[in-house]
Amino acid sequence: MAASSSSNLLVLLLLFQPCFLFLSPASAAGRFSLPRKPDPSNAHATARWLASQNSWGVLSTISSDLGGSPFGNVVSYSDGVPGDGRGVPYFYLTQLDPTARDALKDERASFTISEYPLGTCKKIDPENPTCAKLTLSGKLKLVETNSSEAKFALSALFAKHAEMKTWPKNHKFQIFKLDIENLFLIDWFGGAKPLSPAQYLNPGMDLPPLISRA
Amino acid sequence: MAASSSSNLLVLLLLFQPCFLFLSPASAAGRFSLPRKPDPSNAHATARWLASQNSWGVLSTISSDLGGSPFGNVVSYSDGVPGDGRGVPYFYLTQLDPTARDALKDERASFTISEYPLGTCKKIDPENPTCAKLTLSGKLKLVETNSSEAKFALSALFAKHAEMKTWPKNHKFQIFKLDIENLFLIDWFGGAKPLSPAQYLNPGMDLPPLISRA
Numbered sequence: 001m002a003a004s005s006s007s008n009l010l011v012l013l014l015l016f017q018p019c020f021l022f023l024s025p026a027s028a029a030g031r032f033s034l035p036r037k038p039d040p041s042n043a044h045a046t047a048r049w050l051a052s053q054n055s056w057g058v059l060s061t062i063s064s065d066l067g068g069s070p071f072g073n074v075v076s077y078s079d080g081v082p083g084d085g086r087g088v089p090y091f092y093l094t095q096l097d098p099t100a101r102d103a104l105k106d107e108r109a110s111f112t113i114s115e116y117p118l119g120t121c122k123k124i125d126p127e128n129p130t131c132a133k134l135t136l137s138g139k140l141k142l143v144e145t146n147s148s149e150a151k152f153a154l155s156a157l158f159a160k161h162a163e164m165k166t167w168p169k170n171h172k173f174q175i176f177k178l179d180i181e182n183l184f185l186i187d188w189f190g191g192a193k194p195l196s197p198a199q200y201l202n203p204g205m206d207l208p209p210l211i212s213r214a
Numbered sequence: 215m216a217a218s219s220s221s222n223l224l225v226l227l228l229l230f231q232p233c234f235l236f237l238s239p240a241s242a243a244g245r246f247s248l249p250r251k252p253d254p255s256n257a258h259a260t261a262r263w264l265a266s267q268n269s270w271g272v273l274s275t276i277s278s279d280l281g282g283s284p285f286g287n288v289v290s291y292s293d294g295v296p297g298d299g300r301g302v303p304y305f306y307l308t309q310l311d312p313t314a315r316d317a318l319k320d321e322r323a324s325f326t327i328s329e330y331p332l333g334t335c336k337k338i339d340p341e342n343p344t345c346a347k348l349t350l351s352g353k354l355k356l357v358e359t360n361s362s363e364a365k366f367a368l369s370a371l372f373a374k375h376a377e378m379k380t381w382p383k384n385h386k387f388q389i390f391k392l393d394i395e396n397l398f399l400i401d402w403f404g405g406a407k408p409l410s411p412a413q414y415l416n417p418g419m420d421l422p423p424l425i426s427r428a
Contacts, residue, residue, distance in 0.1 A: 056340035
């Protein structure tokens with residue numbers, strides 16, 4: 001009986017191991033620190049892992065120069081200092097570049113990252129659904145200078161992109177962030193995973209799944 | 215005098231060496247084969263090098279699901295068989311995915327690739343302008359099945375993405391291409407390089423530069 005209880009407990013522990021791994025006290029507070037790829041069944045952990053492990057992606061805006069066409073631009077970002085990602089991508093942009101100018105005219109934007117450059121897809125094709133990809137959609141907003149959020153964002157950015165500290169002052173770099181309204185995560189077969197901003201930003205929450213986009 | 219002529223010829227050859235390297239008979243016919251990164255002063259060669267060396271990027275459309283917001287998606291592509299890039303990116307997409315559905319409702323799209331995953335930026339930040347980035351903007355169009363272009367595109371795609379051959383038939387993958395109308399290339403300090411679709415697609419042409427976007 002005691003042996004049976006132990007083995008049941010072991011089975012339960014094995015079944016829920018991903019949850020124990022991902023929902024540490026830090027992640028329950030909206031923080032995230034996980035060096036290894038989560039199990040694909042854990043959508044929010046995979047999305048947060050992608051956001052915390054990558055350092056660059058493509059930020060798409062509605063182009064004012066191109067009459068409202070979409071315009072994707074390669075940018076660096078950070079969602080926190082290494083080991084303490086918070087999920088919200090912060091950017092260091094100059095209005096010399098069209099992306100920042102676009103956002104100040106039309107905030108709608110999406111930010112796309114891939115597992116492929118992390119090296120964990122190995123020989124799997126970048127478009128294969130098991131090579132995870134994440135698109136965060138929402139509003140690209142300027143972060144108020146001298147705010148506590150700006151201070152946090154700057155330390156997050158400089159921690160992962162040290163050379164930003166030396167970028168020319170006269171380019172007037174400003175901190176932007178993506179206010180996330182929608183997530184599109186592919187990390188396995190069967191289409192996009194239902195994942196809400198609340199689930200993504202607070203991995204400890206247990207909300208009902210949303211309708212998938214694909 | 216003879217020595218002086220030889221040395222002048224040598225100086226000329228060294229000065230124009232990049233042109234000889236890039237404008238091989240193959241490139242003059244719109245083809246491109248260059249394993250090493252071109253000199254940043256050679257904008258069309260750099261753009262074609264990025265397109266031929268990369269295997270994936272972010273394809274941005276106007277999202278019908280998200281009320282017209284931009285939507286970037288990680289996709290694989292090919293512009294030709296290895297060593298024979300033609301500059302036009304071809305994609306293998308299914309309408310189970312929002313990108314193909316978006317394009318069939320609104321063709322406006324952009325395709326963005328970075329030098330960073332190629333490894334040649336080394337320790338330079340992905341957003342640093344010397345780590346080259348390219349955005350091709352235009353119309354994302356379905357390639358007619360059974361056309362000679364479809365045959366070319368399929369061999370180009372399968373040569374670089376062998377596993378595509380085994381992707382599920384019932385997902386009804388279709389070939390799309392980006393008809394390029396605008397280029398945004400950053401490969402050095404000083405903003406985007408002026409580069410027209412004609413210059414990009416026919417590197418042998420010597421057209422006057424266009425106005426830069428940034």
